Amino acid sequence: MRFEIMRLNDADGSAVDSTVVDAASVSQIVQQAASTGQRLYIRPADSPAS
Numbered sequence: 534m535r536f537e538i539m540r541l542n543d544a545d546g547s548a549v550d551s552t553v554v555d556a557a558s559v560s561q562i563v564q565q566a567a568s569t570g571q572r573l574y575i576r577p578a579d580s581p582a583s
Contacts, residue, residue, distance in 0.1 A: 535579055538562055541572040553578045 536559055539551040554562065559575065566573050 534577065536575050537578040539574040540566075541574055543572065546572070548574070 534556045535553050536556065537551055537553050538559070539548040541547065542549050563573065563575075565571075
């Protein structure tokens with residue numbers, strides 16, 4: 534499964550940039566963001582099967 538991770542602006546919460554990563558990378562990115570105080574929004578990037 535893949536996830537879209539958006540880095541959020543501290544002032545207004547708007548998305549500054551985004552990237553799509555595989556599930557194995559999410560934990561590392563979250564840990565890095567936590568250590569620097571970055572705010573993230575994470576959501577599934579895969580579209581549902583039709």
